[in-house]
Amino acid sequence: MRLMILGLALAGWFLTGSLLLAATFGCFLLLGFLTGAQRVAFQMLMSKLIPIRKRGRLQGYRNFSGGLISAVLAWVAGNYFIEDEWLGNGYATTFLFAFLLTSAGLVVLKTMIREPSAVTSRPQIPFAEPMKQFPLLLRDRNFNGLLWVQSFATMARVRGPFWTVYAGTQLGLDGALIGGLFFVFLGSGTISNLVWGPMGDRGFKLVYGGALACNIAGVLLLLFGSTEIPIYSALTLLGFGASGWMLAASTMVLEFGETQDTPIRLGFVTTVEGAIAALDRFS
Secondary structure, three states, X not given: OHHHHHHHHHHHHHOOHHHHHHHHHHHHHHHHHHHHHHHHHHHHHHHHHOOHHHHHHHHHHHHHHHHHHHHHHHHHHHHHHHOOOHXXXXXXXXXXXXXXXXXXXXXXXXXXXXOOOOOOOOOOOOOOHHHHHHHHHOOXXXXXXHHHHHHHHHHHHOOHHHHHHHHHHHHOOOHHHHHHHHHHHHHHHHHHHHHHHHHHOOOHHXXXXXXXXXXXXXXXXXXXXXXXXXXXXXXXXXXXXXXXXXXXXXXXXXXXXXXXHHHHHHHHHHHHHHHHHHHHHHO
16 A cells, blocks of 8 residues: 555656556555555454454544644645645655655554464465355344445545535535635534544444434535535534444454454455445446
8 A cells, every 4th residue: 555655655756648648547456456455454453452342432432542643734734735836846844755655654563563363363275265155144143234324425425525616616616615615614623523432432333323423414404505504514414424434343343253254244344335435436
């Protein structure tokens, strides 16, 4: 993943025209593929390191601090790297800085975190063999239900970028307004982790239901509101819902079935989500 980020930086500095476009598409394609693999590995590592009774709070605090750091770095990148064209190309410099940060994260992962051995694990099997086990996973009624909920929620989530654009058209589209709407959406999502995290320790199903309820309420406010108060309230609810959904969706799947099947379930859910999101955006 970090090499793809470095590739985006190098492409911005040294390529132009169709070569730049092709390199950018190639980096994003591989970045998406590797992100899916990373998600499975990270969630599996989290299930080993963090006890379930603390998983909600720690994830909530992590997402909260990560959101604040992301907001600060986005402000720095926009106001300094991009605005002042650092190193001749502000966007490429931003990707280089992201590459350095992710590299630092890998150093911490390698040197400061010791992965405990799995209690039970499957023997190594051919690459195509797990595909044959997907139908067996669906025999678990609870996991099957989660997969359906996850699929419908993913269909709604990929509409997220259009919520702000639609809200802007209702209030009069301009750059300052779009920035304010994004700030409300991202800010409310960041702060909401302090609520969703402790709630998750009492049950992630509660977080999942609350997040979807916030999304539904936010969409209804967008549909029927045409003034600032309901629209900003809608973006606040949608921010809450997005963060709660991410917290619960990445954790509930760890609680189904046998431990040795967890990586396969993670891969299955991630594949279904990615396929639905890609088809929905393409359509």
